[in-house]
Amino acid sequence: MFATLLKKINDAKLLPKISDTERHALEAGSVWIDGEFFSGNPDFRAIMAEAYPGLSEEEQAFLDGPVEELLHRVDGWKLRETRRIPDDIWQFLRDKGFFGMIIPKEYGGSGFSVLARSAVMTKTSGLGPVGTLIVIPNTLGAAELLLEYGTQAQKDKYLPGLASGEYVPCFGLTEPTAGSDAASIKAEGIVFKDEDGEAKIRLNFSKRYITLAPIANIVSLACSLHDPDNILGKGEFPGITVVMLEKGMPGLELGDHHLPIGAFDNGPIYGTDVVAPVENIIGGVGGAGQGWRMLMEQLGGGRAVSLPASGVALAKTSAAAVGPYSIVREQFGIPIGLMEGVEAKIARIAALTYTLESARVYVCAGVDSGNHPPVISAILKQQTTEIGQQLITDGMDVMAGAGVMQGPNNILGGGYVGAPVSITVEGANILTRTLMIFGQGAVRCHPFALDTLNAVQADDVPAFRKAILGWTGHSVKNFFRGIVRGITRGWSVRTPVNDETAQYFRKLGWASTRFAFLTDLAMFLIGGKLKQRGKISGRFSDALSWMLFGVTTLRRFQAEGSRKEDLPIVHWALRYSLHQVQLAFEGIYANFDVPVLGWILRYPGRFWLKINPLSSGPRDSMDRAVAASIQAPGEQYQRVAGGMGTPRDDEPGMGRLLNAWRLVSAAQQPTLKVRKALHKKQIKAASLSEAIDPALEAGVITQDEATQIRKAEAARLDAIQVDTFSSEDYYKDEVSDNIEEPPLARAANQ
Missing domain, CATH: 1.20.140.10 (Butyryl-CoA Dehydrogenase, subunit A, domain 3)
Incomplete structure (x- = not known):
């Protein structure tokens, strides 16, 4: 029976074929709490037990010291206007270790955690090209790839220079015809032996959109490796490979700029017969053909x-x-x-x-x-x-x-x-939403889908029997579990807490059951066509995304001590998250275009969804308390909006605004006295500023309170002003004509 079923599945192409590049993507990284949602019965105790840490003392000191100082040093407006990072900022970044946060201390870096690097990137994100200069050396690129896959000789050669800022890296992946579909890159590297018998690679390529390329002196280049004489022993076409190139190599062109919105250093890279030793392959000869796997594994985190x-x-x-x-x-x-x-x-x-x-x-x-x-x-x-x-x-x-x-x-x-x-x-x-999240998740995170696919492609009847029986049992359980949870609105879900947030765990568990069962229906009935059904895949992605946000919000609330004052935010956020899941389900039901079942979902199914919703969203009455959380100075404002630096009172923009806000908030009570006196006609004035002296004379406020209001009003007026420019500063009459089209040779290479 199972052999016949397996044959029918293959003949009807019910399950999608997996290419080698897709398999690398599917097998890269790991399944985490996403697998809990695909199970239909998430273990919330395990999800809530996941770490929610703070930074180490060293990491926090870096944020409070060098990062804070950098924010004061950088003139953001001037930087946006000139697009040039001043020499003193470059030196400050080198001296304070901004380029080596990802690199272990033994190579001269800081060895910061992912959480710390993320915090630094968040705090410096508004610094335009300076923020970008911090991001690229500390994320996917030379250092990360070398740390994970490089030979010891490569680590010893490059990592100290990357940590010190001697090497400025860029990552050459995107091409005119290969963007999100990075596996289709045309950059070619041909392996040959030179006159001395040494194995080398001749590279020809045209890359674009490469961040830091105009100012970089080292390139991690992704290419398709061709070894016609099988010199490396990996066949004629080993596959995508990452090769390290250094500025100054003959045929390598760096320096031109694109002009992206946000004005950060970004540009093309061209290569014409660039020759590199095979030792420059990340991972050495053993890394030949492993580039796609490397990229997928590192992108996983x-x-x-x-x-x-x-x-x-x-x-x-x-x-x-x-x-x-x-x-x-x-x-x-x-x-x-x-x-x-x-x-x-x-x-x-x-x-x-x-x-x-x-x-x-x-x-x-x-x-x-x-x-x-x-x-x-x-x-x-x-x-x-x-x-x-x-x-x-x-x-x-x-x-x-x-x-x-x-x-x-x-x-x-x-x-x-x-x-x-x-x-x-x-x-x-x-593409991330409509292809990757659910497309990859449905296969990788599902408890039985990948095993079934592997068995089908291998034509392995015993493995297929085991997988399909497990999958069938999984679907039946979630069908009946979904009925119970739908009728009870999630009351059968085990919750890790007994406070008023328990309701949200129940609803998230209920949502997960429906999500898992709908996933099975989609994979059984739409099957291999899911790749083309991006709209419905996108709705599955939305449901999964907002279930994730629901549990992470609850985890934060718990980790920070379940503060009563944060409950209005948590209630608003969870009602909103569950409403987004609800809307995703309604969209899936409305567009599940298969015979019979599609009609059931579209009409009676959607009716049931609407009369028994997960959430109708936050109520209007909830907004006041949530808005107030960031309208008054204090700890709650810092918890919500903190982490972006502390400007001085005299700094333009945020500095003068926060100064005015503090003064206005401190003067709230005496200001209220004056406004009440105006309302009761105890005093007469056209504005608050004009009412200060009459209120003082009438004994409504004291002299100190009058002074307090005056300072607040002056700061308020200053904070709401906007910039003005003289005609000389406003008009820019000279526009550069030095914009070149790529030469024909480059165009041909594209």
């Missing part, structure tokens, strides 16, 4: 670091600015943050910032614990960069004119302009 840091930085910057601005800025005689429409935006910013930070810490800690979860990392990359962009846009909406007028005092503009960069790199978010 690497996607959790730099780009999520940038997304979290956008969220935190928005929260840190918008909360104070909404109190400092007044319209119609009240702070704009007390208006319900504005309040709703601020609540969303505060709650989702809290959520994104919880996911950043949880996942980075997981990578530090030895996990390399490619699905979880992909979720973190895609969702944090998307949500970060949404929140910076919300912040622009609240700050209105102050958000769109450029200059040294604009707090959000730089992040708003640069936000799309993180969405497009390391796999465009559209």
Whole structure:
């Protein structure tokens, strides 16, 4: 029976074929808590037992010392205008060890944890090209690949120079015809023997979008290796290989710039008959053909670091600015943050910032614990960069004119302009969401799918029997479990807590059961066509993503002592997360286009979903308490929006805003006395500033209170001003004509 079924599955192509590159991707990294959601019955006690640590004393000292000093040293506006990193900043980065955070101490680095590197990248994300200069040496690239796969000779040669900043690295992967589909790169390396009989590689390539390429002096180049004489003993086409190249090699062209939004160093790399010894292959001859595996394994954890840091930085910057601005800025005689429409935006910013930070810490800690979860990392990359962009846009909406007028005092503009960069790199978010997260997760994280696929491709009947019986039992359990949990709204789910957050564990368990059963239906009934069904795969990805955010938010709340004052944020965030899962399920039910079952899901199924929802989202009445969390100075503001530096009071932008906010907040009580006197017509004045003297004369306030209000009002007025420019500064009459098209030889190589 099973042999016949196996034959029918192969003949009908019900399951997708797995190419070699896809297999490398599937086998790279590890399954982590994502497997719990695919099980349909997550072990929340184990999920809550995962580490949620802080930084070590050394790491925190680095953040509080050199990183904080760097923030004060860099003139962000001037940097955006000139696009050139000053020499003294370069030297400061070298002296303080910014280039070697990923490198162990024995090679001259700091050996910082993933969590610490992520924290530094978050804090420096707003520094434009300086932030980028910190990210690239400490994430996927030369140092990380060498540490994991390099020979001892390669580590000894390159790691000390990378740690000191002597070597500035870039990673040559993307080409005109190979972006997210990196496996299709055309850069070619041909193995040959020179006149002395030494094995070497002749490389020809055209790369683009390479961050730091214009200022780099060492390149990790991904190429397709061709060994026609089998010199390396790995066949004629060993596969994708990573080769180290140094600036100055004949035929290697570096130095030209692209001009990305956000203005950081990025440009093309060209190579014409560049010759490198085979010893430059990362991992030596043994690393030939292993490049794709290397990249997939490192991306499994690497996607959790730099780009999520940038997304979290956008969220935190928005929260840190918008909360104070909404109190400092007044319209119609009240702070704009007390208006319900504005309040709703601020609540969303505060709650989702809290959520994104919880996911950043949880996942980075997981990578530090030895996990390399490619699905979880992909979720973190895609969702944090998307949500970060949404929140910076919300912040622009609240700050209105102050958000769109450029200059040294604009707090959000730089992040708003640069936000799309993180969405497009390391796999465009559209493809990450619609192809990678669920496409990889459904096979890799499912308890039986990969075993079944392997058995089908190997035509192994005993293995197939074992896998398919296990899968069938898994589906039947989740079918009946889903009925029970749907009727009881999750009350049969075991929760690790007995407080008021237990309801969310129940609903997440209920959601996981439905998710797992729908996954089985999709794999059984849509099968190999799931690769092309990106819209429905994207909805599965959304459901998985927001279940992850739900548990990481709960883990943070627990790890930070279950503070009562944070409960409004947690309630808002969990209701929002569950509502996103609900919307994803509704979309799956509406678009599950298979005979009979599709109709059942589309009509009676969706009706049941709507009358028995996981969540209808946060209620309007919840916004006030959540918005207030970032509208008053104190510990709660720091927990939500902290980690982005402490500007001096006289620094433009955030410095003068926070100074005004503190003064306005401190003067709240005497200001309220004056406003009440105006309302009761005890005094007459056209504005608060004009009412100070009459209120003082009427005994409404004391002299000290009058002084306090005056200082607050002066600071308020200063904080809401925007930059102005003279005609000479505004107009830039000279525009460079020195923009060259790639030469024909380069075009042909593309």
